[in-house]
Amino acid sequence: MSSLLSQSSSLIAFVRVVEAGSFSAAARSVGTTPSAISKSISRLEKKLNVTLFRRSTRTLGLTPDGYLFFERVAPLLRALEDSEDAIRPTGTVRGHLRVSMPSELGRLLLPRIGSSFLAEHPEVDIDLNLLDHHVDLISEGYDVIFRVGSLGDSNLRARTLARMDMALVASPDFLQARGQPATVDDLRDLPFVRYQLSGRTLPILFENGETLLPKGRIGLDSGFGLRTAAIDGMGVAYLMRCIVQQDLNEGRLVQLLEKHALPALELHAVHAFGSNTPIRVKLFTDFVQKQVQQLSRSGVA
Incomplete structure (x- = not known):
């Protein structure tokens, strides 16, 4: 891997192409051109002596070698970004967030995420997956997941945000x-x-x-x-x-049966960063907590 450190720009280009789904989208995310991204990928493939992408006029997909390489490289780049993010002042937060939350909670919060959180933090991008079933935070690459109800035994870091009626x-x-x-x-x-x-x-x-x-x-x-x-x-x-x-x-x-009380369920934020939580995760979690508590108090959806 040490010999690949000199290819850091190519590694970043590779991960961004996978995450964005195309050379042009990856170019926009890093502020360069699709041609420059393509050349970076070609240099990396030559260095590794493998083909990373299946290319056609309509689709772009990872080869088996490309998938294995992405599984190894992407966590390393995220860790570097998180290390930088953890010591950056909150006023300059930036980076990419992968988030999962229940579908209907996402429906309520999405307008507020766009009009408030993203407007306040213009250098943060969010992939928001609205899923009600349990997801594997680590293997599926989420930064933070929001879940209602019991979490069961887990070594992950959980924070209770609200009690949901x-x-x-x-x-x-x-x-x-x-x-x-x-x-x-x-x-x-x-x-x-x-x-x-x-x-x-x-x-x-x-x-x-x-x-x-x-x-x-x-x-x-x-x-x-x-x-x-x-x-x-x-x-x-x-x-x-x-x-x-x-x-x-x-x-x-x-x-129905308003006189028959139902226990409130806890809303949790769960992540795997331990005590070194990236600023962007802390700020987004604080934002969700504030918005959910406002919804619960006001009774307005």
Whole structure:
């Protein structure tokens, strides 16, 4: 690898092409030309004596050798960027962020991310993946992930950002056809749009200790799907209250069993940087915490 250090610009070009998906996009990200990027990649391939990319007029993809090389090189470059970032004053934060958060939480925060966070930090780029299922933070290359509920045992660094109120909701048409439940037992007789994690339907726990295993013909793995299905009258849904508050305000959904309290679930930010968290990760996590707490307090989505 030491002989490759002299090829640092080519290594950066290679990683940027993979991340951006094209020579032209990579050139824009580093402030050069596609021709210069292409020449850097060619020099690197000659140095390694391998072909890193499959090139055609329409597509650009990694060869098996290219994939293996990227898996080794990309973490090293990110570590160098993070080391520089960790000692840089917060006012000059820059860099690339890979983030994963629940789909409906992302729907609420995306306008604020664009109008506030990115506007305030013009040298930060974000890849935002709106996923409800569990992801592997390290192997999938995320800088920080946001998750609601129990995290289980982990050696990763977790920070609790907020407690999210939960709600059981259904559409007015659904309730008109099926009736308004008055007890948890009444609720058991209603079809749900079930939240599934890794193919398993998760139970609902009430603060008084009662549990309910939702039953219904439709299982979904995202808050986006659950909310849409509930609005369309397909069943009862169990969701974070903040993501359905506007639907409740405007009559698209109705909250059920309001006197039967549901425990709030914790929203966590999880990363693998230990105590040397890059400034860009700290600032984005602080931003998400502030926005979510505002949403929870205001009840406005």
